[in-house]
Amino acid sequence: MDHEKLAKKAGQLLVIGFNGIKVPQEIRDLIHTYHIGAIILFGRNIGTPKEVLALTTDLQREAKKAGYTHPLLICVDQENGVVRRLGEGATIFPGAMTLGATGNPNHAYNVGVATGNELKALGINWNLAPVLDVNNNPDNPVIGVRSFGESAESVSKFGRASMQGMQEAGIATTLKHFPGHGDTNVDSHLDLPTIPHGLDRLEKIELKPFRECIAEGADTIMTAHVYFPSIETEPGVPATISRKVITGLLREKLKFSGVVTTDCMEMNAILHGVGTEKGAVAALKAGVDYVMISHTLERQVGAIQEILKAVENGELTEEEIDQALQRIHALKEKYLSWEDIPLDDEQEVPETVGSKQHEKIAFEAYKDSVTIVRNKGIFPLTTNNGLRILVVHPDNGTTMQVEDKRYANLSLGEAIKGYQQDADIFQFSSALDEQEIAAIVEKASGYDTVIVGTLTITPSSNQITLVEKLIKEKDSVIVIAMRSPYDYGYLPDVPAYINTYEFTYPALKVAAGAIFGKEEVKGSLPVTVIKRVVGGK
Structure with missing residues (x-):
């Protein structure tokens, strides 16, 4: 077994993050040593549009130097609305529930295209959106307005339009959080939520948007750190590391052949359960392709070491790693080419970022929402x-x-x-x-x-x-x-x-x-609001 070659295969299965608006030396080292597959950017990495473009260009230049066959996938949570990463100089676009309130999926498509154009102009080629969770629980602390609404039908329509808009702009998309994080009252960043519904109910509601968007050519799907006892018989096993959920349900039943990525493996639902590093192996065994470790260098390197150890002791086969890499490479082939990535230092930010045209697209949606x-x-x-x-x-x-x-x-x-x-x-x-x-x-x-x-x-x-x-x-x-x-x-x-x-x-x-009677607004509630009892009243 060629250890160096295997280490580079393992590295390609990771999505990692780091601090700062410049590429740290340790990330350059990881790119060269392990051929890290993708980078996730957060607000901590986002400066002016010029600084973002310089950062993404530098990352790609490092990957090119390291001998990558395909460019890096560089992703971000640009859901818009309350969850967005682009700041100064970029257009503020409406988020999912805002779009759902318009009743018009064309807005979702137009905002998807415009969002994709701005991301691409800044060297970001993969968006961790749209959210396909059906928010049918008013007490959900982590989805809420990140969802298009409470109706599976509406979430399907708006999710599909949003996905297709971003794809039209040449951006890889992500449906999240599979098999559905909408009917929980626990935030998986903090603990492990359980969704107790039977498979019949999941088929009608939670799974419907995913099934419909898979049929329309979904690129990637992100797993939820949520326990589904009707699918996974072993108590407390989150969907992310459940073979029954990822391979049995998503791959075999729903026929999804694209890339599956985890949500961040440093969230408490994983960190305080199986643990980040061992969780990486468990996710790959379940059928996941990309393991996301967004924050800590030690855990990123530790996960690679655990993957190598798992191959050495026969827990994971090199063939399984190769299958995951085939799916990742197919995604990169579809969206990325070294010919399309300028690697020179002084690039100008395209005028599309923060343009008047994009502001108008956003404003029309806000008026209808x-x-x-x-x-x-x-x-x-x-x-x-x-x-x-x-x-x-x-x-x-x-x-x-x-x-x-x-x-x-x-x-x-x-x-x-x-x-x-x-x-x-x-x-x-x-x-x-x-x-x-x-x-x-x-x-x-x-x-x-x-x-x-x-x-x-x-x-x-x-x-x-x-x-x-x-x-x-x-x-x-x-x-x-x-x-x-x-x-x-x-x-x-x-x-x-x-x-x-x-x-x-x-x-x-x-x-x-x-x-003040200066704007005519047309929005309608995309969720049912009932009177809540407060303090025994």
């Missing part, structure tokens, strides 16, 4: 007639581990000020307590209208108390749910309520335009 759930004659408000407006919203936007903290600054006040310059803004802390609520209610007494931005209300959230107290004191209260449409279930008595499904500035700007 923002949803007026209730309006008891409270708005449109008239601008500049001496109307005193107070805008109240949380000071931080992230609640999910997968969200990028760089985009957590909420800009609702800024959006309202675009129409009413003298509006006042009050930001409350995430620890909103009774004293802070009393101060806000007292301050509100001096204003004609209070606009409250809410952010993923839970049964114990003091945002409920705040809104209820404001409604008691004032006739004109408008609530804008800046992420979760389910907030309305906790606030059924509010006189005016709008959903934006995300706290991105363009979404909030459109909502502000609707409040």
Whole structure:
């Protein structure tokens, strides 16, 4: 057995990440020693568009020097909306539930093409999107608005349109999180969720979007670190390392012949179970092709060593590794060629990134998505007639581990000020307590209208108390749910309520335009919202 050759085969099965906007020496070493197959970029790697292009070019140059037959796959979670990685200079596009609220899959296709064009222009050739989870659990802490909605039919349509749009732009896509992460109330970043449904129900709901997109030419599928007892009989085995799920269900039953990648193997559902390194071997044995280890160098190298050990002791065969590599190479053949990758230093970022045309595509989708759930004659408000407006919203936007903290600054006040310059803004802390609520209610007494931005209300959230107290004191209260449409279930008595499904500035700007009668919005709820019982009421 040629150890060096086998090590390079094992390395090609890894997707790895690193810190910083420049390529660290240890990553260069891994590329040369192990021929690492793919790189994942996070917010920590994203600078200006020029810096991103320089980073991806440098990575490809290193791979070329190392003698790669195909370029590196470079991937990113650009789901858009609340989960996005591109920042300064790139277009802000609507996320999945925002698109679902438009009712028009053409928006998903157009946003898919435009997103793909911007990624490709920056040297990113693989997007870890679209999300095909059907969000039929209002308490899901990790999917929520990352899903197109609660209907398997709608998720199938929008997911297919999004996938095909990105593929049209020449970007490899990923359907995630197989076999479905929508009906959980546990975040697999933190623990192992279980989905107890029988196979009949899974066939009708969770699996339907995957089956339909596989039939339309899916590129890659990402596994969920979720336990499905109706498929996997061994207790506590997540889908990622279950042969019954990956080979039995996905490969054999659903006939998927493309690349299967894991979600990050450093998430707690794996890390605190089988462990990252041993989990890499277990995933490959289950039928996975790409093992994703996003953060830690020691675990990345350790996983390669475990794979080599597994081949040496017969736990894993070289033939199984070769089959995975064939699927990876087929994906690279389809999307990548050294001829298409400029390797020179001083490249200009193509004008497509952050272009006016892309902003227009995004804006049209936002206008069709923002949803007026209730309006008891409270708005449109008239601008500049001496109307005193107070805008109240949380000071931080992230609640999910997968969200990028760089985009957590909420800009609702800024959006309202675009129409009413003298509006006042009050930001409350995430620890909103009774004293802070009393101060806000007292301050509100001096204003004609209070606009409250809410952010993923839970049964114990003091945002409920705040809104209820404001409604008691004032006739004109408008609530804008800046992420979760389910907030309305906790606030059924509010006189005016709008959903934006995300706290991105363009979404909030459109909502502000609707409040002042300057934008006609057409969105409808892609999920059912029922009244929630709070504190025994």
